[in-house]
Every structure is written in structure tokens, then in C-alpha cells.
Amino acid sequence: MKTIVKYVLLDLFRNRIILVYSLILAVLSISLLGLDNNPTKGLLSLLNVSLLFVPIITILFATIYFFNSVEFTELLLSQPIKRNTVLLSQYIGVSFSLATAYGLGVGLPLLFLVSGTASLILVITGILLTLVFCSLALLIFVSFKDKTKGIGIAIAAALFFSLLFDGLLLAFIYSFSDYPIDQAVIAILALNPIDLGRVLMLLQLDTSALMGYSGALFKKFLGSAAGSIFSIICMFFWVFVPLLLSVRIFKKKDL
Amino acid sequence: MISIDTLTKSFGKFTALKNISLQMQAGQAISLLGPNGSGKTTLIKSILGLVIPEKGTITINGHVVKTDWNYRAQIGYMPQIGRYPENMTIEQVISMIKELRKDVKRYDEELIEGFGLDRIKTKTMRNLSGGTRQKVSACLAFLFSPDIYILDEPTAGLDPVSSELLKEKMLKERSAGKLILITSHVLSDLEGIASHIIYLQDGDLMFYKSVEELQIATGEEKLNKVVAEVIKKSIPQTAVNP
Amino acid sequence: MKGLNRGLILIMMFLFVQPTLGATIKVSPAINALSKALKAANKNDTLLIQPGIYKEHDILIDKKLTVIGVQWPIIDGENKSQLIFITADSVTVQGLQVQNTGRSSMTDMAGIRVQNANFANVQGNKVLNTTYGIYLQNAAYCLIKGNLIHANAVDELNSGNGVHAWKCHDLFIDNNDIAGHRDGIYFEFVTQSHIRGNKSKRNVRYGLHFMFSHNDTYSKNEFSDNGSGVAVMYSKGVVMTDNIFRHNWGDAAYAILLKEIANSHIEHNLFVKNTVALYMESSTNIKVEKNRFIDNGWAIRVTASCDKSTFQLNNFIGNSFDVTTNGTVMLNVFRQNYWDKYDGYDLDKNGIGDVPYYPVSLYSVITERIPTAMILYRSFLTNIMDQVEKVMPSVTPDQLKDTEPRMKKWNL
Numbered sequence: 058m059k060t061i062v063k064y065v066l067l068d069l070f071r072n073r074i075i076l077v078y079s080l081i082l083a084v085l086s087i088s089l090l091g092l093d094n095n096p097t098k099g100l101l102s103l104l105n106v107s108l109l110f111v112p113i114i115t116i117l118f119a120t121i122y123f124f125n126s127v128e129f130t131e132l133l134l135s136q137p138i139k140r141n142t143v144l145l146s147q148y149i150g151v152s153f154s155l156a157t158a159y160g161l162g163v164g165l166p167l168l169f170l171v172s173g174t175a176s177l178i179l180v181i182t183g184i185l186l187t188l189v190f191c192s193l194a195l196l197i198f199v200s201f202k203d204k205t206k207g208i209g210i211a212i213a214a215a216l217f218f219s220l221l222f223d224g225l226l227l228a229f230i231y232s233f234s235d236y237p238i239d240q241a242v243i244a245i246l247a248l249n250p251i252d253l254g255r256v257l258m259l260l261q262l263d264t265s266a267l268m269g270y271s272g273a274l275f276k277k278f279l280g281s282a283a284g285s286i287f288s289i290i291c292m293f294f295w296v297f298v299p300l301l302l303s304v305r306i307f308k309k310k311d312l
Numbered sequence: 313m314i315s316i317d318t319l320t321k322s323f324g325k326f327t328a329l330k331n332i333s334l335q336m337q338a339g340q341a342i343s344l345l346g347p348n349g350s351g352k353t354t355l356i357k358s359i360l361g362l363v364i365p366e367k368g369t370i371t372i373n374g375h376v377v378k379t380d381w382n383y384r385a386q387i388g389y390m391p392q393i394g395r396y397p398e399n400m401t402i403e404q405v406i407s408m409i410k411e412l413r414k415d416v417k418r419y420d421e422e423l424i425e426g427f428g429l430d431r432i433k434t435k436t437m438r439n440l441s442g443g444t445r446q447k448v449s450a451c452l453a454f455l456f457s458p459d460i461y462i463l464d465e466p467t468a469g470l471d472p473v474s475s476e477l478l479k480e481k482m483l484k485e486r487s488a489g490k491l492i493l494i495t496s497h498v499l500s501d502l503e504g505i506a507s508h509i510i511y512l513q514d515g516d517l518m519f520y521k522s523v524e525e526l527q528i529a530t531g532e533e534k535l536n537k538v539v540a541e542v543i544k545k546s547i548p549q550t551a552v553n554p
Numbered sequence: 555m556k557g558l559n560r561g562l563i564l565i566m567m568f569l570f571v572q573p574t575l576g577a578t579i580k581v582s583p584a585i586n587a588l589s590k591a592l593k594a595a596n597k598n599d600t601l602l603i604q605p606g607i608y609k610e611h612d613i614l615i616d617k618k619l620t621v622i623g624v625q626w627p628i629i630d631g632e633n634k635s636q637l638i639f640i641t642a643d644s645v646t647v648q649g650l651q652v653q654n655t656g657r658s659s660m661t662d663m664a665g666i667r668v669q670n671a672n673f674a675n676v677q678g679n680k681v682l683n684t685t686y687g688i689y690l691q692n693a694a695y696c697l698i699k700g701n702l703i704h705a706n707a708v709d710e711l712n713s714g715n716g717v718h719a720w721k722c723h724d725l726f727i728d729n730n731d732i733a734g735h736r737d738g739i740y741f742e743f744v745t746q747s748h749i750r751g752n753k754s755k756r757n758v759r760y761g762l763h764f765m766f767s768h769n770d771t772y773s774k775n776e777f778s779d780n781g782s783g784v785a786v787m788y789s790k791g792v793v794m795t796d797n798i799f800r801h802n803w804g805d806a807a808y809a810i811l812l813k814e815i816a817n818s819h820i821e822h823n824l825f826v827k828n829t830v831a832l833y834m835e836s837s838t839n840i841k842v843e844k845n846r847f848i849d850n851g852w853a854i855r856v857t858a859s860c861d862k863s864t865f866q867l868n869n870f871i872g873n874s875f876d877v878t879t880n881g882t883v884m885l886n887v888f889r890q891n892y893w894d895k896y897d898g899y900d901l902d903k904n905g906i907g908d909v910p911y912y913p914v915s916l917y918s919v920i921t922e923r924i925p926t927a928m929i930l931y932r933s934f935l936t937n938i939m940d941q942v943e944k945v946m947p948s949v950t951p952d953q954l955k956d957t958e959p960r961m962k963k964w965n966l
Contacts, residue, residue, distance in 0.1 A: 064408040068397035071436075095849070095872055101932065109934055128395040132452070135360050135389035135462075136412050137382050223935035227920075227927060234924040242929055255933060311323070312362040 058142050065150025074118060075158050082162025096171040097262055100179060104258045108251055111186045113215040119151050119194030120211040124204040131312050144307050152191035156184045178261040182254040185292045189250040192299035199306040222249045243278060250295040257288040313338050313460060313491050319368035321354055328354040330515040341492040343502050346512035352495045356462055360389055385415060392464040394449035396437040402448055403433040409452055416456045423451045426477045443469045450478055461492045467501045479505060499536040580604060588613050595619055603627040611635040617642045623649035631655045636663040646675040653682040662714060664689035668696060686714035692721045699728040706734045707758045715740035727752060737763040745769055760785045772797060783808040792818040802828045812837045825850055834860045843867045846966050852878055861885035869963050876913040878922050884954040892960040900961045911959040914950045916943035
């Protein structure tokens with residue numbers, strides 16, 4: 058496993074898209090944080106950028122990478138190596154390099170310009186989202202044979218989570234606003250990793266009071282450490298469930 | 313060495329392999345023939361464990377393919393399309409595969425030198441032509457001197473000199489008592505190498521005979537003529553009554 | 555304003571121009587030393603309380619006396635009862651450390667209580683850990699100045715107010731430091747009074763709370779970290795200028811909550827990081843001008859029941875929501891404010907944007923109707939919705955707009 062991860066990383070760290078991705082993030086971070094002398098505002102803008110770009114870029118890049126390296130995967134599998142090892146090594150390689158790109162692109166400017174807990178949480182949120190959408194990309198890769206179809210599904214998934222899901226949630230809240238739905242809303246929120254990331258970050262930025270204003274449960278739940286822990290645990294589920302599912306499907310997949 | 317017993321595999325409604333049973337022995341160089349979509353690649357991939365059979369078993373030197381992935385240490389595989397991570401150099405690809413095979417200490421690097429890959433070893437895969445990538449694949453297949461070679465269209469895309477070099481290498485390995493399984497469209501390339509021919513059509517095994525046997529039966533000398541003749545004769549009969 | 559000035563002049567006259575006729579008596583710690591000394595003293599005497607601890611309670615001052623502490627003598631109620639009780643006019647209490655009153659649901663236990671008396675001068679005392687700090691009941695022309703009034707209240711039920719005034723007029727509450735009570739300053743039926751330069755922090759409920767208190771002026775005070783900020787109800791002629799409202803942050807926290815207020819001024823104040831900076835309900839004719847609203851959750855929430863109010867020449871910077879309202883009717887005027895979210899243009903270069911600014915965002919309308927939708931705050935979806943609404947307004951109240959938005963911040 059270590060060997061494959063090492064060489065996948067060797068390849069990806071010289072990948073132009075990854076380098077450009079990291080660079081663009083760095084430029085955005087510096088300009089967003091530098092433009093405003095209010096660090097909270099800069100962080101919030103950066104959060105919006107992260108929530109928008111990290112999922113779509115991660116899932117697209119990872120899906121394309123997995124599909125493109127299917128011949129390489131076959132070659133590795135013709136060696137006496139377990140299927141799990143090959144798949145997980147590739148996952149680790151891709152997610153690690155994308156996470157590093159994010160960590161450097163966003164983390165370094167933050168470290169110098171606005172170091173603090175909120176910045177740390179933003180970086181963690183971005184990295185967790187990277188891991189989640191890599192997992193989803195892997196699941197798409199093992200579930201579909203056709204690359205074009207896979208990429209289509211990847212775009213659809215990213216759009217679904219970043220836009221459509223919230224639209225449906227809003228429609229749900231609208232239609233059931235006469236009922237006590239706070240608990241249900243939090244449960245539904247757990248079904249979208251992007252929302253989880255957003256909430257996790259907002260809780261750090263003092264905006265929890267805004268949430269608290271809108272309902273006792275939100276205040277109690279989101280205002281406490283429990284909210285953050287809940288979000289992080291759910292995000293980890295979003296990393297591991299698709300990953301384990303992928304491993305299971307891949308075991309029986311015909312290459 | 314390779315024993316295939318009632319192997320069946322279908323993809324959805326399409327049946328790629330129907331009840332195939334085969335025995336392949338050491339010292340044989342088997343040419344796997346058949347039109348496109350006849351099941352050649354599926355058969356190879358089944359042996360490599362890349363395709364999971366629906367029914368039937370494949371045993372390699374006593375190891376059952378389905379359960380025991382270690383058998384692949386005995387196989388050198390050269391894929392039809394060699395695609396590698398774009399930013400890796402030739403050197404890195406080779407050393408990665410070596411690192412993955414800690415069990416082997418002695419490497420057969422004859423082809424690497426023969427193809428002159430050691431002179432361009434710092435080139436990244438992105439910058440290589442299809443033919444050069446093919447050479448890398450060939451080198452990797454022969455690197456650990458395995459008992460079994462599975463070569464999928466090995467000479468396609470190679471220049472005549474390299475093609476000849478690879479053929480020589482195959483002959484050498486065959487005479488060393490290895491089993492070689494080759495698919496190729498260019499039958500003349502297999503002249504003098506192939507000892508047996510397996511012919512597949514629509515997932516059925518049409519025949520599996522030695523070249524000598526076929527030469528006698530058809531009265532032809534050249535391999536492509538032999539095959540053409542056999543197909544002319546056998547297809548109508550078996551197609552009607554498989 | 556005229557009335558206030560008259561009140562101040564009267565206070566000054568009585569406090570500083572009074573002749574020193576009486577004797578000066580030193581009081582040292584002993585059992586009931588204070589009570590005995592107070593009883594024995596004659597009108598106009600001055601008592602110098604020597605350093606030490608006086609464990610006495612219900613210390614009655616019923617004649618015109620001057621009580622001055624020397625190096626903070628401690629008057630300790632041992633958490634049992636109330637302490638100084640002033641019932642005569644023109645009493646001065648200065649330089650004492652009054653601490654540990656009892657707690658009772660029957661009587662409001664106070665550190666220093668002024669009852670049915672005028673011209674009291676309570677100055678430079680430390681009032682620590684009391685239920686009520688300084689309690690004024692039916693008093694007038696009193697000066698409460700430079701006192702430190704700290705307690706550690708944890709809930710509303712078992713706590714009292716820092717400065718509590720009921721049925722008073724012409725008070726002057728100046729430069730006190732109040733923290734950790736239920737309400738920092740509490741006024742009920744208090745008129746013609748001046749509250750200036752006080753700091754009111756970390757109170758469980760309101761930093762300042764008043765009801766039925768007309769024609770009072772609040773200036774240069776700082777209200778920060780209070781549970782619910784400042785609540786102002788059922789009053790007329792309120793003037794609030796140059797105050798700072800900082801970090802009144804939490805659910806249901808307001809920098810200022812106005813309820814049924816009329817004919818008032820809110821001017822030159824600074825609102826920083828409050829959940830809701832200014833909440834207005836059923837209020838009429840309020841001038842809100844030259845204030846700075848910075849980094850608040852909601853800068854202004856104004857209900858449709860408010861009218862004839864003007865919001866002008868303010869700066870709105872970094873607020874999550876600038877203005878929200880609960881209806882579609884808007885009978886108030888917004889003009890010439892600076893809004894950092896304004897992205898219009900100024901072709902004629904007169905410093906005023908050529909297109910109006912609509913400070914109510916679509917998303918804020920939604921959350922106003924369905925608070926639960928707040929959970930989608932700062933999501934991509936709501937950003938898009940706001941952008942679309944800006945281009946084609948359909949839901950947001952179209953009368954609520956600033957037709958002359960400033961291009962540059964006001965220098966305030």
C-alpha cells in the first residue's frame with residue numbers, strides 16, 4: 058500500500074491541475090483576506106469559495122483521475138496485490154494530494170493573515186469536504202464502467218449537494234413551517250456534507266447567535282460543542298461510508 | 313499450468329464466455345484468436361482475476377484464482393493499452409513495480425536494454441509515444457521471469473526492430489519451458505512462435521489444437537493460411553451445431 | 555431639556571453650596587458603632603467612618619448628614635439583610651464599601667436605599683455583591699456618581715438591579731460602573747433624568763431597562779455583553795446619544811429594543827456585534843441618525859407597526875442583514891445612509907448612488923417568516939436567491955428603500 062501511495066503522490070504532486078488548483082486557492086485566500094480588514098468577513102467569503110469550489114473540483118478531478126488510471130489499475134492488479142490495497146492506495150493518493158493542495162492554498166495564507174481557531178476549522182472543513190468528495194468520486198468510479206457517464210454523474214452529484222439539496226430543504230421547511238421540524242431539519246442536514254461543513258464553520262464564527270435566534274433547538278444544539286462534534290462525526294461518515302461501499306463493489310467489479 | 317473448467321461469464325444479456333474448459337501446459341506458446349468481441353480479452357482478464365467468473369473455476373499451478381491472489385506472482389502480463397500515471401518517469405514506473413514485488417530479487421532487464429529504455433528513463437509517461445509505452449509494458453511483463461506470460465496484442469504499435477526483439481524474447485522464454493498466451497491480429501508475427509492455437513467465436517471455444525496438427529489437416533505451411541483454411545471449414549459446421 | 559437643566563442646577567446648589575454648620579465625628583469599628591453614631595449625630599454633622607469592618611444592617615439615616623468613608627471602611631450585611639437606608643433629604647454617602655446584602659422575595663434588599671427623600675448624594679462608593687445596588691424610591695434631584703456596583707447574578711429570579719429607580723424625577727446617574735445584576739440600570743416612572751458615562755456590563759437581562767420613563771437623556775454610556783442588551787418601553791421623549799452598544803450577543807439579544815416609544819432621538823451611537831442592533835416595535839416618530847451599525851446580525855428590525863420614523867445619515871457596515879421587517883407596508887423613511895452592500899453606481903459624481911438601495915434581502919424576508927430557514931444561512935442557494943431578487947425584486951417590500959444611498963461612509 059505504501060509503495061503505491063508513494064508513487065501516486067509522486068505523480069500527482071507534479072500534476073498541473075493540482076498545482077493550479079492550489080495556486081488559485083492561494084490567490085483567492087490572499088485577496089479575500091487582504092481586501093477586508095475584517096477577518097471574520099474574509100473568512101466567511103473564503104468559506105463560500107471553499108463550499109462552492111472544493112466539492113465540484115474534487116469530485117471532477119478525482120472521478121476523471123480514477124477513470125483515466127483504469128489501465129494502470131489493471132496493471133497493478135496483475136501483480137500479486139489485493140484489490141482493496143490498490144483501490145485504497147489510489148484513494149489515499151488522490152485525496153491526500155487534493156487535501157494538501159487545499160491545505161497549502163488556503164491554510165498557509167490563513168496562518169499568516171488570520172491565524173486562530175476559526176481559520177483552523179475552515180481548513181479542517183475544506184479538507185474533510187475534499188475527503189468526502191473523493192470518496193464519492195471513488196464510489197462513482199466503481200459503480201460505472203463508462204467514463205463519460207461517470208463524469209456526468211459526478212457533476213450531477215456536486216450540483217445536487219451544493220444547490221439542489223438546499224432548495225429541497227428550503228421547500229421542506231416552507232411546507233412544514235407550522236410543525237416543530239427543527240429536529241428533522243438537523244437530521245436532514247446531516248445528509249449533505251456541504252451543509253455540515255457550512256454549519257461547522259458558522260458555529261465557529263459567532264454567527265451561532267443568528268441560528269439561536271431562530272429556534273431553541275438550534276441554539277441548544279448548534280450553540281454547544283455537541284453541534285460541532287455532530288457535524289464532524291457526520292462528515293466522517295460521509296468519508297467512510299462511500300469508501301467502504303466502494304471497496305465492497307470493487308471486490309466484485311469486472312475491469 | 314493453467315486449468316480452466318467450465319468457465320462462463322456474461323455482461324448483462326451478452327454472454328462473453330460460454331462454458332469454456334481448457335488445459336494449458338508449460339512450454340506451450342498459445343495463440344488466442346478470434347474476431348472482435350469473441351471473448352479473448354474476457355478470457356485473459358478472467359485468468360488475471362480482473363474479471364470475476366460467473367461459473368466455473370480457473371486454477372493456476374494449483375492455486376484457485378478466485379480466492380488466492382498470490383498466484384499472480386507467477387504471471388507476467390502485458391496489456392493491450394499501456395497507460396501510466398502521466399507524470400511518472402519510465403524509471404519510476406519500473407522501480408515502483410520492483411518495490412511492489414519484494415519477493416523477487418533477480419530482474420530480467422534484457423528488454424529494457426534491448427529497447428534502449430535505460431537511455432530515456434527520465435522521460436515522463438506523458439511524453440512517450442504509444443509504441444514506447446508498449447515497450448515499457450513489455451519490459452514489465454518480462455521483468456520478474458515468471459512462469460506464465462499473458463501478452464495482449466504485444467507487437468501492435470511496435471516498430472519492426474522492436475517487434476523482432478520481442479519475438480526473440482518470447483521464443484527464448486518458450487524454450488525455457490514457460491507458458492506463453494498471446495492474442496494478436498497479426499498472425500505473421502506469431503510465425504514460428506505459436507505452438508498451439510485457441511480459436512474463440514461469440515464466447516464459444518471453436519477449437520484448441522497444436523499448429524502441427526492444423527498444418528497437417530489443412531496442408532498449409534503459413535500460419536495465416538492455416539488459420540484461414542480452418543476457419544473456412546469449421547465455422548459453418550460448428551456454428552449450426554455448437 | 556429645560557426641565558433637566560433646572561434639575562441639575564438644583565442638585566448642584568444643594569450639594570456644593572450647602573453651608574458646613576455641623577460638627578465632624580469620627581466613627582471606629584465596634585458593635586453597632588454606625589447605628590449608634592448616626593442616632594447620636596445632629597443635623598448637618600459629618601461622620602468620618604474609619605477603616606475596618608462594620609457588621610451592621612438596616613443602618614438608618616433619617617436626618618441631613620454627611621457620611622464619608624476613610625479608606626473604604628467595609629459595611630458587611632453578611633448576606634442577611636439590607637444595609638444603608640436614607641429617608642431624609644440632602645444626605646451624602648461617600649467612599650464606603652457596602653457589601654453582601656441578603657436576598658429576599660419579600661423586600662428588595664439594597665446596598666444603599668433612598669426612599670421618599672430628595673437631594674441624596676451617593677458618590678464614589680463600592681457596592682459589592684448586593685441584590686440591589688443603589689435603590690431609589692420616590693426620590694428626586696439625586697446624584698449617583700462614580701460608584702462601582704458589581705455583583706455576580708446568575709439568573710433573573712434571584713437577582714436585583716444595579717441602579718434601581720422607581721417613581722423618581724430629576725436624577726443624575728453619572729459615571730458608574732455596573733456589572734453582574736439582573737438589569738444594570740432600571741427605571742420605572744422616572745422622568746427628567748440624565749444617565750451619562752456609565753458602563754453597564756455582563757448583566758443577566760438588560761444593561762438598561764426602562765418603562766414609562768419620559769423625557770430622559772442617555773448619553774456616552776457603554777452597554778456591553780448583557781444578556782439581552784437594552785430595553786426601552788412605553789416612553790416618550792427619550793434621547794439616546796453617543797452611547798456604545800457592544801457585543802450584546804446571544805439569542806434574543808438586542809442592543810436596543812424599542813417598544814411603544816414615541817418622539818425620540820437615537821443619534822451618534824455605535825452598535826458593534828449585537829445579534830440585533832435596533833429592534834423597533836409599535837414606535838412612532840423616532841429619529842435614528844448618524845449611528846454606526848457594524849458587524850451586527852441584524853442592524854435594524856423594524857416591524858410594520860412602526861411609523862413616521864426616519865433612518866438617515868447612518869453607516870451600515872458588515873451586518874449580516876441590514877434591515878428586516880415583518881410586513882410589506884413600510885411607513886418609515888430611509889435616506890442618505892451608507893450601506894456597504896450597496897453595489898450601485900454614481901454617474902453624476904454627487905456622492906449619492908443613482909439607483910436606490912433595497913436593504914431587505916430576500917433571504918431575510920424568508921427567515922423573518924420562517925425562522926427555521928436560518929439553517930441555510932450563507933449557503934450557495936440563498937446567495938443566488940438574493941442576487942436574483944436584487945435584479946428582479948418580487949417578494950421584498952418595495953417601499954423599503956434608500957433612494958439616496960451614499961457612495962462613501964459618513965465620517966462619524
